[in-house]
Amino acid sequence: MKQLRFAAGVLAAVTLLTACGANDTPAAQGGTVKPGGNLVLLNDAPSITWDPAKSSNLVVTTLGLIHRRLTSWDVAPGKDTTIVPDLATDTGRPSDGGKTWTFTLKDGLKYADGTPIKSEDVKWGLERSFAPAFSGGLAYHKDLLSPGLAYKGPFEGKELDSIQTPDAKTIVFHLARPYGDFNWVASTPAFSPVPKGKGAEANYGDHPVASGPYQLASYERGKSAKLTRNPNWSRDEDKTRLANPDTIEFQLGQDTSVISKRLVDDTGTDRNAFGMSFASPAQLAQIQGSASAKSRLVTSESGALAYLSLNTQRGNLVNPKVRQAFQYAVDKAAYQVASAGSAQLAGDVATTLITPGLQGREQYDLYPAPPSGDVAKAKQLLAEAGFPNGLDGLVLATRNENGYPEKAAAIQASLARAGIKITIKPLDEDTYTSEVDTKGLSDYDLTLTSWQPDIPSANANIQPLFQSTEIGNGGVNESRYNNPEVDKLITEAQATVDPAEAGKKWAALDKKILADSPVVPLIYTRNSFLHGSQVGGVEIGRFPAYVDYRKFGIIQ
């Protein structure tokens, strides 16, 4: 599960930070970032899944150092994240109304072992991801390329006919339905090349063939991983990765408190180190006492959407007016304090579903109220809905870690002001998943959680949370929002190829869904990371709320 935790993702529990948007330009010791040196990455997770088929890493983190994909992201502080080519010459050419996508590989691409990277290798890598032995990674491509997962991988001797490679440089995808974001999907790990015919062994991830600036020189689970340069990678051709350090060393399975102590201490090789986990509220409080450590804390300007979901298929919550009362009853300022001690540390108050940094997002506020809520308005809506005395007996489910119980208590107190009485049920991660996300009908009225999209597209923000297909069975439509019209609009927006036009559709959906009030957006959760004094180029863009590992460098 922890794997899942950092594996970049979603339902990221999360946390907060300090100086808003403080991306840093370290001037420590007066040096500048230059190519060379050894970067140390301190990780509390015991292992890293280096097999691209099994990974859910974002483009900007660990696997991006070793594996290139067809497309990549241009991430920088203060701007929306955009799509850029990686192995491909462009970001994909849609035809047939978005059902067919064609990519051409750049000239002269080579693996670390010197063999050329061919389009059939990208196809083979994707085919591998369908084999049950290699499932577990991001799977946004699977249902588009083989609906119902009819294809079971290349190791039974069958090819995936929906992918064609007319020549060594061209790869054509024939999708089951039009999909405007397919070029974004092409930036997920499974679109990394695997030499055709290789990777049948279960432990391919322990010795993957590298296409990125680094190769895996050694890997010991629970202990360490060491990356060295890929001699066949060229900085002139790959514009998205700076690849400054000569070597990168991951120290795995480290205790988070010890990691944070080492980084605050900042001595010896720890000056070249970066902590991969979010700084926790307790650690942030400690760091405030050290000016040196404070200057080495980097905080995102935005992040995962924290929200309260209202079970639209349960009890009085089926009434939209009742749900709208929650928008005013919740005290988002109290939520900020409960999650990180202050508004600035926690992240800005959220009024939209799409998080900042995604193209097409429009800022709006359907339920204008002070950050602490508008209790009178909430009571009025409840009275209009026929509940002048408020509501009683609602149950809120949340996780029993990462400060969720405290945050839930803040929600409970704020709802009580409007006469809404709830009890809190903290659940461990597994129980939460099975009770809230697996059952078709949930026994809970409210859930408190957060969501960070896997790709910088509004689609990845809206569809998983609100399409009716994502109710139960492991989907995360926790409000059990089932609106046939919205379903139709989601499918239409997904099929829209022009990004500007699609953006407008997603923004309209954002408002349309929130008008039904299936969830109360709380905050855009900030993340903070701590690094040693010799590490430079520590940047977090507007999306994702993770440091861009591709830009790290050692100050010399």
Added chain:
Amino acid sequence: MRTARFVATRFAGMLLVLLVVAFVTFVVFYVLPADPARMACGRPCTPEGLQLAREFMGYNAPWYQQFFEFLGGILGGRTFGTGAAAIHCAAPCFGYDFQNNVDVLSEIGGRIEVSFSVALGAAAIWIVLGVGLGVLSALRRGTAVDRITMAAAMAGVSMPAYLAGMIGITIFAFALDVVPKSGYVPLTENPVQWAWHLVLPWFVLAFLHAAIYARLTRGQMLETLGEDYIRTARAKGLTERKVVGRHALRNVLLPVVTVFGVDLGGLLAGTVITERIFGMAGVGRLLVDAIASLNLPVLLGVTLFSALLITVLNFLVDLCYGALDPRARLV
């Protein structure tokens, strides 16, 4: 003949205990609402994807059938999936870790050295310290030595392991900077570095455990020194060293050995907190990570491994009784 029968009975008993442990662990996991196949399903996880993962990992069968497949794997090995990408787990197969692509037995095997290094070193220190201080306290009953020793023992017994570890690392690794902050160096690679990286974990663990032994030894020693046979020994004119060392200590050690067997068995199977704080990849850390990632095959494997160590250590303790106390001798 009696020894052979004793050993054979004990062996059969141990096997039965392990079987019961395996069965109970299996049932407990089955009752959990968690679905280990979800970890292998990916995101988004479609119902078809989940079903495929379950089939591949063997979680689609009823639990009793899975249990027999597990037992069968120990005797005859197992194969997961079909075709070129099928995974073979050779006998004795104690399960396969799908998250890390390695069979559970070799995963535990690869980490035994770390856990044994931590546990054996710490045990040597705490038994010497604990018993030594306990005897000293008993002989100097009521003096400052006794009071200070027992106060320290109290602190050791009541201090949470995580706190002791953090205090140790804060003082010795960060403030004084005299020992490494993290990591493990194999004995075969560099014995000096091995010991150097282990010194702090050894003493932290020894501090926590020695306390119990000191209190136990002291109490037992006081009681024994009041016995008639000690008076007889003293009356015979034996030196105090002989009275205490030869006659009293033997009796004192009986309960100590019992507790030691259980403690050591548990510790050899992994020192969870110590391994975590000091960044060592031992069996304990493996167990914690398996719990966190819902890695059932590893969880089951480590549980069985711990049960095995504890039953074996208990067996050894019984043999030790014979050496310490002729009345308990088997032959």
